[in-house]
Amino acid sequence: MRDLISFSSKYDGTKVKVVFLDRDGVINFERKDYVKTPDEFQIIPDVAFWLKFLVDKGFKLIVVTNQSMIGRGLSTHENLHLIHQKMQKIFSENGFQIDGIYYCPHKPEDSCSCRKPEIGLYKNAIDEFYVNIKNSWVIGNDVTDVLAGERIGCKTIKIQTNSSLKDVISEILNNST
Numbered sequence: 001m002r003d004l005i006s007f008s009s010k011y012d013g014t015k016v017k018v019v020f021l022d023r024d025g026v027i028n029f030e031r032k033d034y035v036k037t038p039d040e041f042q043i044i045p046d047v048a049f050w051l052k053f054l055v056d057k058g059f060k061l062i063v064v065t066n067q068s069m070i071g072r073g074l075s076t077h078e079n080l081h082l083i084h085q086k087m088q089k090i091f092s093e094n095g096f097q098i099d100g101i102y103y104c105p106h107k108p109e110d111s112c113s114c115r116k117p118e119i120g121l122y123k124n125a126i127d128e129f130y131v132n133i134k135n136s137w138v139i140g141n142d143v144t145d146v147l148a149g150e151r152i153g154c155k156t157i158k159i160q161t162n163s164s165l166k167d168v169i170s171e172i173l174n175n176s177t
């Protein structure tokens with residue numbers, strides 16, 4: 001499902017380069033009992049600082065996240081939206097926004113086509129934003145992110161859960177045009 005799309009480049013025919021970001025453990029601290037409310041959404045301190053470098057380099061930022069807490073009945077679409085508003089507010093204060101947010105609300109046993117490592121959400125984003133896959137990246141803290149990224153043909157980087165993006169940003173900037 002889509003929580004946000006800021007624009008589409010389809011209309012002027014320019015393909016955009018994207019950094020696809022997993023959310024929990026990459027942008028905010030992962031919790032074993034899920035991030036169910038805005039209060040439980042605690043951003044990793046320097047993440048805005050590092051993501052801004054990608055924005056300045058011309059990347060669009062798209063969040064792709066599994067949120068089975070909704071399917072499990074532990075939280076709601078509405079709460080998730082409020083959580084993302086909190087995230088966007090923090091990023092706005094740093095001079096940028098996440099351009100798109102896509103999430104899977106299903107449980108693993110639902111066998112849907114959007115829960116990572118399935119690529120349904122990425123396919124939607126690639127179509128809706130008109131993404132240049134070869135120049136795009138997937139960053140995640142889970143093997144499912146890397147698998148999905150490889151399936152769609154992006155470059156992928158797996159990070160430690162809840163760690164700084166410092167080295168990741170350097171790697172992307174050093175390997176991008």
Ligand SMILES: [Zn+2]
Pocket residue numbers: 104105106112113114115
């Ligand atoms: Zn799903």
